[in-house]
Amino acid sequence: MAQIKPSLAKGTRDFSPEEMERRNYIFRVIKKVFKKYGYQEIQTPSFENLSTLTGKYGEEGDKLIFKILNSGDFISKISPEKYAASTAKSLTPLLSEKALRYDLTVPFARYVVMHQNEINLPFKRFQMQPVWRADRPQRGRYREFYQCDVDVIGSESLINEAEFILIYHESLANLGLTDFHIKINNRKILAGFSEIIGKPHLLIDLTVAIDKLDKIGVEGVIKEMEEKGFNAQDISIIRPIIDLTGTNQSKIETLKKVLAHSEIGKLGIQELETVLRYAHKLNRLVDSFIEVDITLARGLNYYTGSIFEVKTNEANIGSIGGGGRYDDLTGMFGLKGLTGVGISFGADRIYDVLLELNLFPENTNRSTEVLITNFDIKAEDLALDILQLIRSKGFAAEFYPTTTKLKKQLAYADNKMIPFVILLGQEELETGLVTLRNMKSGEQQKLSKQDLLTFLIKNN
């Protein structure tokens, strides 16, 4: 077997024990909130039939889907003549019938349609699974990353939207974040704007332009609007709304005036107000975390009602979550008329924020609570006794498996962040007392077995 210097595939990551503990901590905290609000977990396979995925993410998206090469004699179906006349694009469906999940949304739509007879509507589900994209890797962008989606399908009630605001608030607060904003807007309000300027056909262009506000600034947005066919008068109507500041209530009052003659716009305002009212009723503490942001557009064109985005002010990292209401997710698979609303959490970014702000609980770093050193073959029996005694109380414990220098064994405990080490040698064998070392303070004390257990229970 030829020896090769091992490397990771481009854009992928290993997760060390420490990173796994931290990642699991984030998933655990978020999952607990999802469940508290009645959401249930599902999983879909890592790969889908290629036909399930293609055509759902636009032409650019299709290119970024990882395709799986057919097994077996895949070239027997492609004659050399056919090959010579093909392009990579025309050849792909002949070489590949399966592809890796690109997001969790399309497989979820497929799931709902396939399982529609078992599913209990409204169907409240969450999913935390990796997705894969053949993007050019760069800092913070990977070819394999986790998505963390929570959606309810089959319910029009705006209580769902309000509960998603609470879910964001509770999850992020439980993770230790204190200064963040849950931005909210409604696509019907944006539609209202394109209606009052008489250009409803330019709604997508309008939202795409406004969506870039953070990146290109007001002047950039205006320039793009001009390029897309909005005239000076249109812009004079839109501009004050882009510049809008003040409280949520004052923004809504302004909107009511501007959109007084747009039915869809008024409906959007009404939905927005209802969501805010429900959120307040459920937990008035969330009020100050909500920011009505008329410039929030979200690139994805399938949103039809409320849209959300979450930003933290404690780190310069972009959005850590987003979502919205969509009216026809399952239509692509032939099941019409199901409305849905959902949000997602950017787990990788949240990880970076918690790390930067030092918000991971100290114990996410450690796993084993006690290491028993291996000093002497004569002490082995006692060591194994104590080992199982400690484990029987539910503590994670290890016996260093070979006799070696104490220094090396202590270094092992240090590296693994093990807080307590039991030293067993001749003296301990004679007295029956064990020496317990606190690895952080370096303090040592001699304890009977019973006192040792009492100590561990008290110090956990």
Add this chain to the structure above:
Amino acid sequence: MAQIKPSLAKGTRDFSPEEMERRNYIFRVIKKVFKKYGYQEIQTPSFENLSTLTGKYGEEGDKLIFKILNSGDFISKISPEKYAASTAKSLTPLLSEKALRYDLTVPFARYVVMHQNEINLPFKRFQMQPVWRADRPQRGRYREFYQCDVDVIGSESLINEAEFILIYHESLANLGLTDFHIKINNRKILAGFSEIIGKPHLLIDLTVAIDKLDKIGVEGVIKEMEEKGFNAQDISIIRPIIDLTGTNQSKIETLKKVLAHSEIGKLGIQELETVLRYAHKLNRLVDSFIEVDITLARGLNYYTGSIFEVKTNEANIGSIGGGGRYDDLTGMFGLKGLTGVGISFGADRIYDVLLELNLFPENTNRSTEVLITNFDIKAEDLALDILQLIRSKGFAAEFYPTTTKLKKQLAYADNKMIPFVILLGQEELETGLVTLRNMKSGEQQKLSKQDLLTFLIKNN
């Protein structure tokens, strides 16, 4: 967008909320035991460079690896002439540079070699991730399935082997299994046999033949041995060992006689005895679960010492776990001299066993604990109050999001296995008492908010 009837890719599965709860229960129980014994979780990416995986699983294995088609203009590097002269096999490395994980072992070896400077030896890690194989799907065999591996690398101590026996015992007992056997053998004992019959070069053939005992019976094994070049005298030595019955101790006594003149055989017996002695010392209750099985060979040729396999007698399902000691796992990536030992759990099979034996705890079926019905818009304020009150005590609760027939709302609760439903209508609004319905018994009682919380806390 063309509508397509959605389907799953062949050999893959969706997991419903109920299945996810059950799967998570199994992973949680096993994970807790791993951690108690000092093992830490890592994860590796779903795909690796193709060169990392090829050549590690034999020619058959290589064919079953799912390859990922290169992105972009992958055919520009393959001229029509070259294509015409190619086979699927010779073309694959040109079309694909990445492949899906086939098992957790090879990526783990790659991980250890790449992270050797950060790793703390002995390195005790576990991994629970899906793997993918382009096998022909059949009942119980999927193209995507989870492996659940726990290994320690860098420690020769046989205490590790003994602890793996305890890990098997504790995990399976915690899952509710009572009648299972942890079979143990040692590859050095098998090597001893091929030594005493003077055919050490036939060790692999011997183990491959013996490994099939369960499938083809003693006569089948003997027939295969004859075909591989073992003569009547060889077989007269081997046969009594294959037929060996009795206690572990009596088997070991017989082995000591048969292998008295084989150094490697004697070493194997000594290792086996040491493992049994350590296991007994750690927990004498495991003794009756251990079965010395000289015919246990395990197909994989990289095992060099102890080998394990776990079978349950409560269901007819084959092995639910296996593993062993290997002396040179990381050698394939250029890091020599690291010994390792590990075991794995067959999570899918354990799932089937628990389902067949009805061993899943009742509460793995449910998630939401209380549903508040939506009867009347006038009751909405009270409903939202009670909803958040219940959630604030940590219970999972839902408010049915729209007003609809009570029957439909109760069916929703039933389908979702929600144990308690709160009914809110005109009467409840007037009296301030809520009606709590026990969905299992159908009993209803009227309670104040405070009594409701007391009741829920008591009945959880």
